Amino acid sequence: MLISLQALRALAAWMVVCHHFMQIFFDFHPTGPIGQFFTDRGAVGVDIFFVISGLVIYLSTLDKEIPGGQFLLNRVIRIVPAYWLYSLLMGLMLVCLGPWMPHSAVALPHFILSLLFIPSENPGGYGLYPTLNVGWTLNYEMLFYLLFSLVFTLPQRHRPLVLAAALFAINEVLGRYGVVSRFYQNNIMFEFLLGIGIGMLYRRGWIAQAFWLPIATIIASAVGIYHLTASDRLLNWGIPSAFIVLACVSLEPYFKGSRILKTLGDCSYSVYLVHxxxxxxxWLIGQHWQLNPYAVFAVCVPTIAAISWGSYVWIEKRLYRRMKDWADRRLLGGTGQAVANGRLQSTRQNY
Incomplete structure (x- = not known):
């Protein structure tokens, strides 16, 4: 993956961390301009994630002979283990500490639906959120992966158009008439297409390397996000996020080779899940001991970073490789298809 995108993934993840800090510790009642910014705009990290996801999935599958089922299995192996682990831990926390956690509840049917990426009303009564509430974004991700796996049967040049039509049908037709959950009426799901569009530009060599123009684009997009609300998520936050991603791709030479930024990006998924x-x-410790919220947050940040690094190394990387190797052997018939196995092995880093 481009190091510039790794850096942007890390930034997006930590913006969401700060957003939820303001939610959990201050109930979205900020005490200053920085707190106000993260309260009102920290959630834009999700939009950046979606654009990057569309871009990365498009580029990582480009010109590769990967069956749709294999692609979907790769994504499930990559996403599910960490999500299920932290969902289980959140469920246990709610069972044990629920009375002290505001707006939080757990119920077995809802928990099972959460693990299956099926949107349902949270028992806490605050909307269509899974047990691990940040997992709502993964419901969109898994839908995107499912649809993407289905278009593998089509010629490559037709896939983006058919995928766009499928997303439109789900959002504007099936969702509107109640065939699928109202959850899918959110136009945030079209942000994956913005990422695919950037991927198409990148593939054609139409994104020139530069410095000042991308910097100006990032500043202008950030100003736009600051002054616009999420009332129209795609238009107000999705498109500016896409310009930020596009600008970062243009700035790639200035990021290339940074191991620190790569590591921060690698850990971003676990940061998102564990924070x-x-x-x-x-918050519970701070409430019990009457501690300063910002002092508690100062301890939470390195704790999140350390746990996320361990989660990336042991779950996202090592467990993924073992599960991937096992799945490849099962699907490819072991040693009987060594050549095909080698071909899939060569694309493993893209997933």
């Missing part, structure tokens, strides 16, 4: 658990734990 709510750490923040709730910090």
């Amino acid at each position: 709510v658990l750490v923040l709730y734990t910090g």
Whole structure:
């Protein structure tokens, strides 16, 4: 993956961390301009994630002979283990500490639906959120992966158009008439297409390397996000996020080779999953001992970073490789298809 995108993934993840810090510790009642910014705009990290996801999935599958089922299995192996682990931990926390956690509840049917990426009303009564509430974004991700796996049967040049039509049908037709959950009426799901569009530009060599123009684009996009609300998520936050991603791709030479930024990006998925658990734990301790919220947050940040690094190394990387090797052997018939196995092995880093 481009190091510039790794850096942007890390930034997006930590913006969401700060957003939820303001939610959990201050109930979205900020005490200053920085707190106000993260309260009102920290959630834009999700939009950046979606654009990057569309871009990366498009580029990582380009010109590769990967069956749709294999692609979907790769994504499930990559996403599910960490999500299920932290969902289980959140469920246990709610069972044990629920009375002290505001707006939080757990119920077995809802928990099972959460693990299956099926949107349902949270028992806490605050909307269509899974047990690990940040997992709502993964419901969109898994839908995107499913649809993407289905278009593998089509010629490559037709895939983006058919995928766009499928997303439109789900959002504007099936969702509107109640065939699927109203959850899918959110136009945030079209942000994956913005990422695919950037990927198409990148593939054609139409994104020139530069410095000042991308910097100006990032500043202008950030100003736009600052002054616009999420009332129209795609238009107000999705498109500016896409310009930020596009600008970062143009700035790639200035990021290339940075191992620190790569590591921060690698850990971003685990940061996204684990931070709510750490923040709730910090909040409970802070409430009990009457600690300063910012002092607690100062401890939460390195704790999130350390746990996320361990999660990336042991779950996202090592467990993924073992599960991937096992799946490849099962699907490819072991040693009987060594050549095909080698071909899939060569694309493993893209997934």
